[in-house]
Amino acid sequence: MRQDRPTQSQTSTRSGFVALIGAPNAGKSTLLNRLVGAKVTIVSHKVQTTRSLVRGIVMHEGAQIVFVDTPGIFKPRRRLDRAMVTSAWSGAHDADVTCFLVDAERGLVGDAQNILEGLPKVSGTKVLLINKIDRVKPEALLELAAKANETVDFDQTFMISALKGPGCNDILDYLAQKLPEGPWYYPEDQISDLPMRQLAAEITREKLYHRLHQELPYASHVETEKWEERKDGSVRIEQVIYVQRDSQKKIVLGKGGETIKQISRSARQELSGIMEQPVHLFLFVKVRENWGDDPERYREIGLEFPS
Numbered sequence: 001m002r003q004d005r006p007t008q009s010q011t012s013t014r015s016g017f018v019a020l021i022g023a024p025n026a027g028k029s030t031l032l033n034r035l036v037g038a039k040v041t042i043v044s045h046k047v048q049t050t051r052s053l054v055r056g057i058v059m060h061e062g063a064q065i066v067f068v069d070t071p072g073i074f075k076p077r078r079r080l081d082r083a084m085v086t087s088a089w090s091g092a093h094d095a096d097v098t099c100f101l102v103d104a105e106r107g108l109v110g111d112a113q114n115i116l117e118g119l120p121k122v123s124g125t126k127v128l129l130i131n132k133i134d135r136v137k138p139e140a141l142l143e144l145a146a147k148a149n150e151t152v153d154f155d156q157t158f159m160i161s162a163l164k165g166p167g168c169n170d171i172l173d174y175l176a177q178k179l180p181e182g183p184w185y186y187p188e189d190q191i192s193d194l195p196m197r198q199l200a201a202e203i204t205r206e207k208l209y210h211r212l213h214q215e216l217p218y219a220s221h222v223e224t225e226k227w228e229e230r231k232d233g234s235v236r237i238e239q240v241i242y243v244q245r246d247s248q249k250k251i252v253l254g255k256g257g258e259t260i261k262q263i264s265r266s267a268r269q270e271l272s273g274i275m276e277q278p279v280h281l282f283l284f285v286k287v288r289e290n291w292g293d294d295p296e297r298y299r300e301i302g303l304e305f306p307s
């Protein structure tokens with residue numbers, strides 16, 4: 001999964017992989033987008049938004065820090081769940097540094113506690129990030145930090161608010177000096193390794209999450225099928241939203257196609273902004289009953305198909 005370290009000898013630079021792991025909704029995607037300074041991964045108030053490993057690249061004080069945003073780790077039930085959780089742990093096992101993000105308000109309960117107990121098996125530097133400090137009293141933070149450090153001997157602990165900013169720059173300062181010496185993996189101006197087609201599909205999926213409040217988004221999946229750069233400088237993108245039932249298709253379309261129009265409009269606006277060019281976005285909804293059991297769909301998302 002991770003790339004081999006480039007072979008040319010260079011000693012003045014540092015580089016490495018940093019996995020962000022945590023329970024669903026801990027704030028991993030929010031943190032990654034803040035550290036990178038741009039949107040590379042989707043955020044929603046619903047859990048389990050991130051499905052595969054997304055890399056966000058930060059240049060800081062001569063170091064290239066390649067963050068790997070993992071799906072939230074939770075007790076898997078469906079096949080898709082299993083693939084997501086396996087992918088998250090493999091992100092940690094491959095990394096030079098693993099940052100465990102905890103939601104300060106929720107504390108070390110349920111999934112967060114299970115991850116904490118699994119962390120001793122992960123090698124490399126381990127960092128505790130206590131997030132959402134804007135939501136709790138300072139005393140509670142110290143208690144939480146002490147409790148987590150009883151189970152895992154963290155190399156460093158940071159108190160942060162990924163949403164508001166405090167503490168986030170300190171993480172970069174620390175990581176920049178902690179990563180091993182070596183040449184950079186990616187060009188200096190690259191901020192993500194997510195192909196544009198996939199990012200475009202993720203943006204539409206985010207709009208689906210925001211727009212529809214039922215259980216539906218978990219049963220849906222977006223793929224970019226066509227991508228055509230036009231002579232006038234615009235791009236024409238066709239995407240398919242896969243759902244599992246006819247009733248779900250109706251919900252996505254909405255009355256007179258109103259819902260899908262709104263989803264399309266906000267996805268198009270965001271994409272045009274990111275790509276700095278006009279975008280024509282066409283969305284289609286298809287029913288595919290068993291997409292959750294189809295290996296091809298997993299490959300598209302970037303996950304291993306669990307047996």
Ligand SMILES: Nc1nc2c(ncn2[C@@H]2O[C@H](COP(=O)(O)OP(=O)(O)OP(=O)(O)O)[C@@H](O)[C@H]2O)c(=O)[nH]1
Nearest residue numbers: 025026027028029030047048049050072161162163
């Ligand atoms: N108040 C507050 N809210 C935050 C903070 N960081 C993240 N959030 C919110 O927490 C929610 C979940 O954030 P995400 O970044 O999607 O969480 P995630 O860990 O990537 O979630 P999954 O994709 O489910 O694994 C969103 O509504 C964020 O706005 C923070 O520092 N303070």
